Amino acid sequence: MSAPRRLTLAAVTVASVMCVYFLYDNLEPSLALSWTHFNRASSWSSEILEPLTSEPRRHSNRTSPAPSPSPAHARNEPTPSRKNILAKPTESPFIGDSYASQNVTPLTECPDGIRSLVAESDFAQLFLGNVPVLQWLTHATPDEYRRLSRYAGANGWGGLSYQTLSDALAYLNSSANAVMFDDWKRRADSSGCVRCAVVGNGGILKDSKKGKEIDGHHYVFRTNGAIVAGFEEDVGFRTTHYTFSTNTLMNSMASYASAGFRGPPKSQETRYVFLPDHDRDYLLMKAAALRTPVEQGRDRGKDPAKYFGKNVTSTQLKMYHPDFIRYIRNRFLPSRTLKTKHRNIYRPSTGATMLLAALHTCDRVSAYGFMTPQFKKYSDHYYDRKYRPVGFFINHDLKLEMNLWQRLHNAGLITLYMRP
Template identity: 25%
Template structure:
């Protein structure tokens, strides 16, 4: 057994003993054990398991084996926003506000308070059982998925992350049928079924106001372009991508290339922080060198890479490097 795994088992044993002892103490001293305590203890164990014990034969986040990965990967930064971690540093807030500048942005703290009155204010992670090797499929939108027949491989993963306006109907053989998490921003929003978690990437305060509106009154119909005024989604499954985590991805992984990361790259880093084994589909060009969506016939080869917003080449090179280092498994399609 490797040294990192032995350390993890010892850490788990200590945590288990602490929780058990404290539970017994509360049971002895209180006629009715505190419900708050049990909730707190369970949250501690959930946080521990989120990226703690790994039941895979090879664990992506065993940092000792690769100095480059250890330098870039920061496990302490929470990828999703909650009421408790929603306070942004001045530096982060200024950077985030600069991404898609608003003339008169609303008060961020007031909006966040309103947001967590509509959606859950705690992140219940996907699977906290230590005996599971948590597998993620990050399904991009590249035309290289056409004819790939990856559908069954994708559907076999525990968590399947799709993004923006990607359809599955009519493309099931190549892209699969299941979606557990769909990543989007207001301008790329689509309706979701009741079992899929909506993961919103906010690039401005208005984006947070939009999700509140889209789930309630439907009053916001325009950001910098027309957007869906209402969206079909389970509000109890809505998750918010943290601006702090977004900045970490931009600075640590992209080292300032582009204006901000693409939805695809942000989805990849989300998966790397919540899963033990990550498989990537539909990234990069097709075999003819075209960068287009698998559901479109788009002959504007390379358009994504020259928007001036994302550095597609740099993102793809980092993705390839992660694959070369066996941190992710990349399916290159056709």
């Protein structure tokens, strides 16, 4: 073969390869996340909070009518054009950066509360004030079930039967189940602001002498292995909101029994806030509301009175909405784990969910016992008998959470307890 013919054949071959590469690169769905997507502001529809767009929105304490979306916008899709027909999607389907919306009537008129401060902070473009924090009876509809069944674990209702869902949420049927602070009228004071202490279990609280300060808030949030007895001087003794999943509760009772953890706090003021990442949570919640043993599943036969006391009522039970959990994952804690094969097991830690729920419901938030950059100086828990380093696991991104607490503190949205 002559040299000119060989050069011509080589040129044709290269051109063909480049053509195939171009088509593949533009048609193959991408699993990579567009992280800049989570740094733009949000647009709104009347029913669904839509994906982030380029126009910032300033939030206020008053709800205003929202514009109706175009059909393409409502489907969380770009409007087709000659330029983007072959474009890669900006997010993976499991991300689902659109959420249910509810009208939120401000509980207070706190003049310098979080909602007024966030509008002037770096978080203004991430913060959606109308995402439901809690789920209850009104959310258990066939349409919502179809929408949320696309997302697994704590991020939706995937793997959960509609029967199990509707049977459980039927018992979250009062106004007390729909709001975080159902007894605020009794607690309100002249400050006009809801003050919350959110207490993690970090070793930084040991010898802190913060107990009285913690108990001085209107509401005190705790989670998982929250041992109070014997540590009141450092961590206080009140618990108004206890956050857990059935899995983390059972694990805490097994892991921290030797340190004195016998189960969740039991008092008349305590509300039990389920973080649902499995059907176990719906089944246990229903059993607690009925004061009967769990009727099926892994925990069949277990008595909820062991965990919540014999006198617990359904008005003391609350459950996080999966849209809220997916929202804080997507916008506040978008870990690099979401780009890996472990993406389906990643979620914000139970403590992070609790703290961000407080950020969205309280006027002022003080955080204690959460990880700071000096975490290696302190044991994993304040009740550890000897030093135990913090454990890191793939299902949570604790260092990302630590960085978020620093940013929220620096923005004046929370007050984070730190030591020199």
